[in-house]
Amino acid sequence: MPSNRHIIDETDRIVLKSLQDEGRLTNVELAARAGLTAPPTLRRVRALETAGIIRGYHADLNPEPLGYSIMVFAMVSLKSQAENDLRAFEEHVAQLPPVRECHMLNGEIDFILKIVAHDLQEFQRFLTAHLTSAPNVEHVKTSLTIRTSKNQPGIPVDDA
Structure with a gap:
């Protein structure tokens, strides 16, 4: 712990x-x-x-050579924001490999997801089969990434 x-x-x-x-x-x-x-x-x-300050180690993979040409951000609104419904949604997306990040938000959107796919058709199939049809999902708005100008994982390590 x-x-x-x-x-x-x-x-x-x-x-x-x-x-x-x-x-x-x-x-x-x-x-x-x-x-x-x-x-x-x-x-x-x-x-x-x-102490849990270093949580793990990983390789930073380039998606393009592995065939992942699509990155989408999906803004998801749920019908209910009861804690058990929020947790159920989080558990659902945790089982979906194309969802690389899931963040709960404050405001009119409940979650923002970062999703990768090989192509637009694959993303569309994923969206209808696994996201819009998920229990308690009211609506999903998506934005396709055109380009990434900064992708810096981690946090700034400030001076003392």
């Missing part, structure tokens, strides 16, 4: 920024950037993982 009690110092910030920018750094390379030796650097990384 993540703890909010972990105090982040400047060395932790260097470790976090370095790993967020280049997740494949070796512990030795990371230690050099942090100005430490390898063993205490590894202890810091493990402590940051245990």
Whole structure:
């Protein structure tokens, strides 16, 4: 269970920024950037993982060579905003691989989803089979991405 009690110092910030920018750094390379030796650097990384500050590691995949040419943002409004209905919708989209992100919003739209597809026809089939027909969905508005000018995962790691 993540703890909010972990105090982040400047060395932790260097470790976090370095790993967020280049997740494949070796512990030795990371230690050099942090100005430490390898063993205490590894202890810091493990402590940051245990505290839930580092949630995981992943590869940043380029969608185009893998045939994903379509990215769509879908704004979903539900008929009911009761907590069990919101959770049911979240559980539904969690099982849909094309949905890469799901965020609950404040305002007239309940959720915004980031969805990928190989082509427009595949997206249309997905939309009608899995989204507009989902229980409690009132309406869905979609916007097709034309281009992405910035895609920077993670968060800014501020100086202390």
